[in-house]
Amino acid sequence: MTKKINKIAVFTSGGDSPGMNSAIRSVVRTCAFMKLECVAIYRGYQGMIDGDFKPMNARSVNNIINKGGTVLKSARCEEFRTPEGRKKAYDQLVKAKIDAFVVIGGNGSFAGAQLFNEEFDFPVMGIPGTIDNDIIGTSYTIGFDTAINTVVEVIDKIRDTASSHNRLFFVEVMGRDVGHIALNAGVGAGAEEILIPEQNLGLERLLDSLKRSKKSGKSSSIVIVAEGDKTGKNVFELKEYVEEHLPIYDVRVSVLGHMQRGGNPTCFDRVLASRMGVKSVEALLEGKSNYMVGIRDTKLVLVPIKEAISAHTAIDEELIRVSDIMTT
């Protein structure tokens, strides 16, 4: 028989993403609504090992739905990767009479939760919080929508200056393994080329595209480059390459960096996080464990964590085609 759940812990882990606070708030308020005890764990798995816990009630999460980052802090924790570290964490949870936890994070955080569940038969539920949108089984992760809107807003500004001076800008965006941010923000911002880790278009195609763009009378060009793109050159090397082969261009580089993680979550991310938080608690109360809450075709679904962490989501081929057509 599954043990009755009276007390649920919630924490954030791995890289932060906008909307994590909205998810924390949702888990805490759902617990309050269901008359369950709720405990926050600070600093992810490290805080679990250290017993860094704080009881939460509905009022503990006032005024955080709109805030970026995570009020519970996040951390990477090497010790949790070891059986000894996970045993320490388990002992802390038992000591605090915690019956289940909800982890808000990415692939690595879920891998840790899955192991923990298998080793101690401890109920766990995941909520996907990462700007990368790279988790299998969900069309959206919390933070992705905010990140692409941030990127589009910045590129709009860069375009203003690019078109005033007939410049070409290489804009580097986050995405070491996946190009979802680059592709979506690139289409949204009207980029001339989008370089992503999933495909290698080659430098020749880049030069051809830029030549065509100049010939067709475009006054400025924006090329979006994901961090892990496959040309083998970073944005600064790309600048040099184009300057050497196409001296007609005045080339500039902009690396967006961590600003892509920050900022107030969009309404989409807040609503998604609120829905996922409710679902995570409800699922635990139904006796489910070792799942991630996902969204598919606007409906919430439960995806086995094993499946969620099995690979990165594939790039949207249709969006690549749209991007190609838009650059005509």
Ligand code: ATP
């Ligand atoms: P992001 O997508 O932002 O990188 P993430 O959740 O994938 O987020 P990671 O740094 O990979 O971030 O993982 C967060 C933490 O989860 C790690 O610091 C570690 O404590 C734990 N963790 C990750 N992988 C494992 C694993 N295989 N076994 C046990 N714990 C793990």
